[in-house]
Amino acid sequence: MSLADGVFFLIAAFTLAAAAGVVLSSNIIHSALFLILTFLGVAGIYFTLDAPFLALVQVLVYAGAVAVLIIFAIMLVMSTPAHQSNRFQPNRVTLFLGTLLAGLLTATLVYIGLITQPALAPVGPSGADMIGILANLMLGRYVVAFEAAAVLLLLAVVGAIILARGVEEK
């Protein structure tokens, strides 16, 4: 086991622990904060996979922005006291459905891991300008999809503003 492997397992354990914290904590704000730690752990895994750009975008977008939005949303809708806002559901049906879903997901992941061959061949020569390659792909070959996604997001933003502020009645 090399040093890189050790770092990977350390980060993976950290990520899993944080994810468990999200599920197990009875305070929903704590859950949200654990979620941020999970995002950061995932970013660390991206780093060990030699994908710094992806890792940093993960930090910027998920840990920085999405998590804050989640916390804001929680604060807006939270009506119970914070310390018991995220308790386990006593309802059996939902418990069953949730377990089923989680089991299905895990099974799928394991299955995919078993049938695919590990393809860890480097995309480019080692130490190449990964960001440059990524940029060329995004703004070259996949530019239409990229722009379409951008327009979609813009529309979503406009829609959200209209929903939040309301339209003046004429």
Added chain:
Amino acid sequence: MERLILDIAHLLVSWLTGRGMAPVWADLLLLLLQWGTVLAIVTLNVLILIWLERKVSGFIQERLGPNRLGPFGVFQTIADTLKLLTKEDIIPTQTDRWIFKTAPMFFIIVAVMLYAVIPMGQDMAIVDLSAGLLFFISVGALSTICILMAGWGSNNKWSLLGAMRSVAQMISYEIPLAFSLLGVVMITGTLNLGEIVKAQDKVWFFVLQPLAFLTYFIAATAELNRGPFDMPEAEQELTAGAYTEYTGMRWALFFLAEYTNLVAVSALMATVFFGGWQGPLLPSWIWIIIKTYLIMLVFMWLKWTFPRIRMDHLMSFSWKVLIPISLINIVITGIGIKFIQGMGW
């Protein structure tokens, strides 16, 4: 002189490996040493900066500033630190204890992490990351969450208001901050800070990208929560905003982190817009120190001159002025690059 620090590091590594230590462990030890140095620099810098800030504010207000402890009062900050260390650590009963306690720690960790990518001299970045600039922006964004944690955990209306303001402000100002740096990235074609510095050997980007510099300067002031944009503290309105309930060392950690951020952002500004460590005669690591301190003096000058902006003005200023300006800057830069390429220069 120029390679003094690098030579010491190399000597250390070769000495350790010569003694039979595996290179991996020697490198790890060197990394630890580097972080130790960064922490020492950070702490020392904060001591100097707090003293400097008081001196600058004193001079601006026709006072002397601290002048009792040591020559020109240089030991005043040390005395204050000792005072803060010995103060009672008060945690109000109704707080969310874990969040309340960990917020200042995360804040300082995030602030120190910024130093990983700053080239503190020729070949003197701790991590020569290919996406260094992006690292700086994205890790800097994490401090938002720490202030939010502090504000929420304090269970105080003033704190929560300060935290909400700070979060709104930081999320808004992250956009012009990143956009303004895009112009530089477009010219150099890289996110690596070392290469950005090397690209400025003829002309500083401050000259090539004045609009971007202005936008970045304003957005950085807002990111740093410094006056006139010091919304999370805003002591005249929010008593002390997100930090209202903190005492003693926990409060000092926030203070420390804010000044650490100030140094980091000023160093980045020097790196991206003022040629980084490049300069004649003196060693590179002295040049970056000089440039960083000059930029910080300007920050202090602004803080002690201007009143605080109102929250909604702040937001509309970001969305209606700074973001359009930074977008225009990107367009102008793009046209300029195409034009120059077309001319075949």
Added chain:
Amino acid sequence: MLQTDEYTINIGPQHPSTHGGLHAEALMDGEIVKDVAVHLGYVHRSVEKIAESRTYTQFIPYAARLDYLASNLPCLGYVQAVEKLLGVEVPERAEYIRVILGELSRIAAHMLFVGSLAIDLGATTGLVYCLRDRERIMNLFEMTSGQRLIAAYMRIGGVSADLPEGFITAVEGVISDLPKMVKEYDGLITGNEILQARCRGIGILKPELAVAYGVTGPNLRASGVPYDLRKADPYGIYSRFDFDLPLGSRGDCLDRLTVRLEEIEQSGRISAQAVKDIPEGEIMGKVPKVIKPAQGREVYHRIESAKGELGFYLLSDGSEKPARLHVRAPSFINLMVLPHISRGGKLQDIIANIATLDPVLGEADR
């Protein structure tokens, strides 16, 4: 549409920018102010009751502590009320001295107003420059009375001592430097775009509302109502002086600031005329050794203090001590419009509104 809850937030009585023990309870919707309730009484010292247990002369230092930022003015108002009660003539020289010191007090109070507005809006340095210039006026008070802040200098029938040597030249020096000082405040404070953005159109006080509430002083004149007791009902020798009334047009925070800045210069003008015309002579009128006004006599006297119309009502029961004293404190009445001008604004506007209404809590709570 998102529905959000309202919440209250207490500004004061322990708060950095409430100018003493003011407690404003704001009902907020996010950053928007729904309502403000002003709770008073944290600096209540029962001044009016104290007056009933002190002789007429003994109350002078307490009167000075009403508006401790312009202590000569409440002092002047009180001694003039007693003089009216007794029918005492005040010598010419004493009248002129009173005008000079009163106007200097007004300048000092307005300087502090400009400085405290600056610091309440976050510009710390503005306060320091204003305090520096105010210090020169404090030195003048020290020359005359020996006290810098709370100068108990006025006496029933005159002033406590004649002007010291060199006082006139010192006053002339300060007055001639006033335009320079005001120019500096203009450059640093009034001319600053950030401050203008925070003050223009904020906390608009409509003239009708101001009159209905009985708001007086610079706050009223900023709303465009030309009412100043020095012109409307001249007391003392104010009818002899030539000065203008600075008026605002919008009644917002910026107007309240600029009106006071202009008043600094107008007060300088009055003092300059008084210094030029001051006659030689007595400084104390003929006052009985023991002051015992006739039983049942009552008097109401009002002056234009730095904050507005300051009135003293005195009722005598024939003894050495007044039977009743009532102070019409302008700060108290001016504060009552705070909810009206703050509603619909932002949280930070409350701070600007409190600062520009310029209450002095010693007077409001009495």
Added chain:
Amino acid sequence: MFGKGLGKGLAITLKHALAMDITIQYPEEKPFLEDRYRGSLVYQYEKCIACGLCIKACPNRVLALETFVPEGSKRKQVARYTIDRQYCLFCNLCVEICPTATLYFSHDFELTQFRREDIKVVYLPPQPSPIVPAGIGGTEAPPEAAAAEPAPAPEEADKQPAPPPDTAEGAKRERQVEAMQAALTKNPQKILAKLVQDEEAIELLAAMLGKDTKLSSKLAELMIADRDKAQKLAAGLITKVRKASAAEEVKTDEPS
């Protein structure tokens, strides 16, 4: 143009940052005070005619006066004049009303005290020391006693710092010791109460000192120089006396 005012403000602050500082570095540099500056209120015993006008003029009952008429004289004299500085409004009314200019405001503005009892200033007749801050003696002595008998008040002397070398101070100390000794011979119980709590012991000690003048002078000297040593000496003396008396009792008991 937007930003002009900002630039102007920056220019002003820069100008002041480079200009000289105007503050006074207080403990080293003393502020300039005008002639009429009202600092601490000072009372001159020798000028006072005990008319009491100042007491009537004071709005806040800062001043208090106790008088007595000495035997063979018709003029009232001041037994005790008290200025309770914490309530002073510095209004100058007492100074203005005084017919003999007894009171005046000095330029001493450092009025803070470490101990609450030091705020109040008590003036007693000038024998032996003219100005006495209201220390232990000032608060303990009942006013009636002071009025009836203008106490020499030597007990104040213990507030003096350790004996300084210069001759003036030495002479002063000698006077104090003399006064103390006089007081010890005249009214030993009162002085000894400061050293010993037990009343019975006081009586014993007083009797002993009455016999032995040398011992009393030594005790007086110690009381001026070092209060603790005096206390120890007194305690030692008492145990000695008690032992002796116990032995005597045994002796006297036996024959009977």
